[in-house]
Amino acid sequence: MNDSTKPYQISALSAEFIDPSEEQAFRTYIRPLAARSLRVALIVWGSLLLLFAGQDWQSLGWSADFKTLLACRVLQAGMLFTFAFMLGRKPQLVSSGRVVTVLEIIGFFLFMPVYFLLPEVAAFTVGVIGLMLLSMFLLIPNRLLLTLFAALTGLALTLSCMALNGRGVEVLLGAFFILMLPVATGYFAAQQLQTVRRRQYAMFNQAKEANRALQAEVERRELLEQELKRQATTDPLTGLFNRRQYEMLFRRERERCRRQGTAICVAMVDLDYFKALNDELGHDCGDIALKHVATLFTNQLREGDVVGRFGGEEFIILLPDTGAPEAERVIERLRKTLENTPVTLQGKPRKITATFSISAVLDSETDISETLRRVDEGLYSGKRAGRNRVVMV
Incomplete structure (x- = not known):
C-alpha cells in the first residue's frame, strides 16, 4: 500500500496520493469544484452564526454579555464571508487547506465564550459542537489530516472550557466520548469519500492514458501502412512509381x-x-x-x-x-x-x-x-x- 513506486497509490491515513506530484495534480484537477463547494459551505456557516445571535438575544437581552457574543459571531462570519469572496477570485487558495484549517480553529476559539456567558445551555452547546465536528469532515472541503487536527483542537478547547466552568471528571469523560463519536465517524466517512474520489481520478487518468496509447498505436500503424504502401508502389532508389x-x-x-x-x-x-x-x-x-x-x-x-x-x-x-x-x-x-x-x-x-x-x-x-x-x-x-x-x- 505504501509502495511509492506504483502509480496512483493512496495513503490509508491521509486518503491522499503517496506521490506528491500526483496529489498536486489531483488538487489542481478538483480545484474548481472544491472552491465552489467551499464557498457555499462558508456562506451557510457564516449565515448560521448570525442567525444564532437571535437566540443569544432572547437569553441575554441587550446586555454586555450579548454584545460580546455578537462581536464574536460577527467577527467570525465576517472572516468566513471575506474568504468566500476571495475564493471567487483565487480558487487556488482551496488547494493547500491551511486557510480553511485556520478559520476552523479561530471559529472554535470565538465559539468558546458561550460556555461562560450561557452556562445553562451547556448540554445544547455540546450537541452543537458535535454537529460542527461532523460537518467539518463531510461538508467543508479540506485535506483530511488538517480537518482532523482542527477537529481535535476544537474538542480540546471544548473540554478545557467545560473544565474551567467547573465540570467534574465524569462529565468531561462523558463529553469526550460523546464528541469523539462525530470525530471518528466524520474522519472515516471523509476518508472513504476522498479515497473514492482519488480512485475515480486515477481511473479517469488511466483511461486517458490508454486512449492516448491506443491513438498513438493507431497513428503508428497508419504510418506503417503508408510506408508499406509507399514501398509497394515506388522504386526504393529514386522514389518514382515502380x-x-x-x-x-x-x-x-x-x-x-x-x-x-x-x-x-x-x-x-x-x-x-x-x-x-x-x-x-x-x-x-x-x-x-x-x-x-x-x-x-x-x-x-x-x-x-x-x-x-x-x-x-x-x-x-x-x-x-x-x-x-x-x-x-x-x-x-x-x-x-x-x-x-x-x-x-x-x-x-x-x-x-x-x-x-x-x-x-x-x-x-x-x-x-x-x-x-x-x-x-x-x-x-x-x-x-x-x-x-x-x-x-
Missing part, C-alpha cells in the same frame, strides 16, 4: 481519357552512356545520377503526369489529357532541361543526356505493354540516330 504502380495508373488514366474523349501519351527514356558512367565512376555515382534525373523529371512535369522507373537507366512517363504535338513539346523541353542541368559527381559537374521515344496511345491498346513495344522501337531508332533526341512514334 512498374506495378505505373501500369495500374496507366489503366486508370486510359479509361478516364477514353470517357472524356482526350488523348494520352506514353514516353520511354533511356539515359545515354549510363553504363560507361558506372564503369568510370562507380555505382554510387550512378545512383546519384539516377536520383538527379528522377528529381528533375518530377519537378518539370505536371502534377497529374506520371513518372516511373522501368528498370536500370530507363524511365516511363505518362502524359494524360495530352495529344501527340503537345507531348512532343513537353518532352523536348524536358530533354533540353536535362542536358543543361549537370549533376555533381565526385566534386565535378557531369552532363547527363537521354534519348526519348514518345507515342500517343492507340484506341486498340488497352494495356501499356502494347504501347511500350512501339515506343521501345522508337527508342532504339533514336539511339542509332545519335542519342540525345526525341523520337515520335
Whole structure:
C-alpha cells in the first residue's frame, strides 16, 4: 500500500496520493469544484452564526454579555464571508487547506465564550459542537489530516472550557466520548469519500492514458501502412512509381481519357552512356545520377503526369489529357532541361543526356505493354540516330 513506486497509490491515513506530484495534480484537477463547494459551505456557516445571535438575544437581552457574543459571531462570519469572496477570485487558495484549517480553529476559539456567558445551555452547546465536528469532515472541503487536527483542537478547547466552568471528571469523560463519536465517524466517512474520489481520478487518468496509447498505436500503424504502401508502389532508389504502380495508373488514366474523349501519351527514356558512367565512376555515382534525373523529371512535369522507373537507366512517363504535338513539346523541353542541368559527381559537374521515344496511345491498346513495344522501337531508332533526341512514334 505504501509502495511509492506504483502509480496512483493512496495513503490509508491521509486518503491522499503517496506521490506528491500526483496529489498536486489531483488538487489542481478538483480545484474548481472544491472552491465552489467551499464557498457555499462558508456562506451557510457564516449565515448560521448570525442567525444564532437571535437566540443569544432572547437569553441575554441587550446586555454586555450579548454584545460580546455578537462581536464574536460577527467577527467570525465576517472572516468566513471575506474568504468566500476571495475564493471567487483565487480558487487556488482551496488547494493547500491551511486557510480553511485556520478559520476552523479561530471559529472554535470565538465559539468558546458561550460556555461562560450561557452556562445553562451547556448540554445544547455540546450537541452543537458535535454537529460542527461532523460537518467539518463531510461538508467543508479540506485535506483530511488538517480537518482532523482542527477537529481535535476544537474538542480540546471544548473540554478545557467545560473544565474551567467547573465540570467534574465524569462529565468531561462523558463529553469526550460523546464528541469523539462525530470525530471518528466524520474522519472515516471523509476518508472513504476522498479515497473514492482519488480512485475515480486515477481511473479517469488511466483511461486517458490508454486512449492516448491506443491513438498513438493507431497513428503508428497508419504510418506503417503508408510506408508499406509507399514501398509497394515506388522504386526504393529514386522514389518514382515502380512498374506495378505505373501500369495500374496507366489503366486508370486510359479509361478516364477514353470517357472524356482526350488523348494520352506514353514516353520511354533511356539515359545515354549510363553504363560507361558506372564503369568510370562507380555505382554510387550512378545512383546519384539516377536520383538527379528522377528529381528533375518530377519537378518539370505536371502534377497529374506520371513518372516511373522501368528498370536500370530507363524511365516511363505518362502524359494524360495530352495529344501527340503537345507531348512532343513537353518532352523536348524536358530533354533540353536535362542536358543543361549537370549533376555533381565526385566534386565535378557531369552532363547527363537521354534519348526519348514518345507515342500517343492507340484506341486498340488497352494495356501499356502494347504501347511500350512501339515506343521501345522508337527508342532504339533514336539511339542509332545519335542519342540525345526525341523520337515520335
